Amino acid sequence: NVAHGLAWSFYLGYLHLVLPRLENSIASFHSSHQWSGSSWGRGSKKLLILIPLNANISHKLEDEDDNISFYDNLPNSEIDRAGVRGRVYKHSVYRVVGEDGKARECVVEYATPLLTLYKMSQESSAGFGESERKQQVLIFFRTLQNILEQSLECRNRYTLILLNDERQDDPHFLSKAILTH
Amino acid sequence: NVAHGLAWSFYLGYLHLVLPRLENSIASFHSSHQWSGSSWGRGSKKLLILIPLNANISHKLEDEDDNISFYDNLPNSEIDRAGVRGRVYKHSVYRVVGEDGKARECVVEYATPLLTLYKMSQESSAGFGESERKQQVLIFFRTLQNILEQSLECRNRYTLILLNDERQDDPHFLSKAILTH
């Protein structure tokens, strides 16, 4: 089934490669961003992975919530992969303002495979529709959770944030979800 | 089933994004690589996608065949994707020498999702083993072929090269497979 394979792919082809490097990336980012009064002390040093139940993914987090602004990207990692030389892996750092008015730096992104689940549910030839999509997102989430819990090199370097789509009438739904994890 | 989802993911998350840009990438590469006596005239202007039946993928093509050498990368494309700002997409250009002794420039890479199939078949908790792997590669190939044939924006911009693993005792198996497509 699709969600099971996408969770394994997300781990084997991405998280397994990038999570062990995250700490060094963040350290190197700090030393090149000293001047900006970094508020990282209050933010998380883990990769925050957003998993919206409705698979509705935006490409810029600030489009979802004005308490979020793009800050900068972490330094690139370049890895030779399957014939592509120096394939680039990177993460984006966002500043997220909490209900206390303080900003925190967070390395956060959506789980990219959900874009595939979303678009497959719209393509009739792909074989599954909108009604199965939510179920597939839950299977993706649980499979990924199980894989990551068994992974020694990834432990403590990530947080999965399952976003319940019912409370999206709150304009600060996303920033609150990010900061409460 | 896994291969079906990975083929859709490869199309929706990659080929659909990069194939329409390929022609411009190659043109821009030409104008910055004039001095090197470009032999592109004889090479293909399509993305050559290698699909080995045994899912055995190497990260550098020259490791497989000494008639192949890495030349350079095409210019980067940067696209905002699921919260990652300016995610980088690129392809590598290889020089492939034919049996006539002439070199041709080719944009070629392995189908990366096969790495996931390979590794899943080795992880007992992933749910499928080596015996199902070949069948999954064939499903991946046929599903991808069907999707791409229906895709208006991708047509004529790619070539899928299914590599039969039986003739790998030939040290120039890969370069010949690339040049005969």
Ligand SMILES: Nc1nc(=O)c2ncn([C@@H]3O[C@@H]4COP(=O)(O)O[C@H]5[C@@H](O)[C@H](n6cnc7c(N)ncnc76)O[C@@H]5COP(=O)(O)O[C@@H]3[C@@H]4O)c2[nH]1
């Ligand atoms: N956020 C994020 N940043 C990344 O750099 C990245 N790279 C991969 N992934 C996700 O991990 C999983 C495994 O990746 P794999 O490379 O095996 O398959 C990839 C790969 O075969 C191909 N592809 C995507 N981006 C590239 C790329 N830049 N170069 C070559 N191939 C690519 O298309 C598939 C689907 O990509 P995404 O749908 O973006 O999500 C992938 C996938 O779910 C990423 N996710």
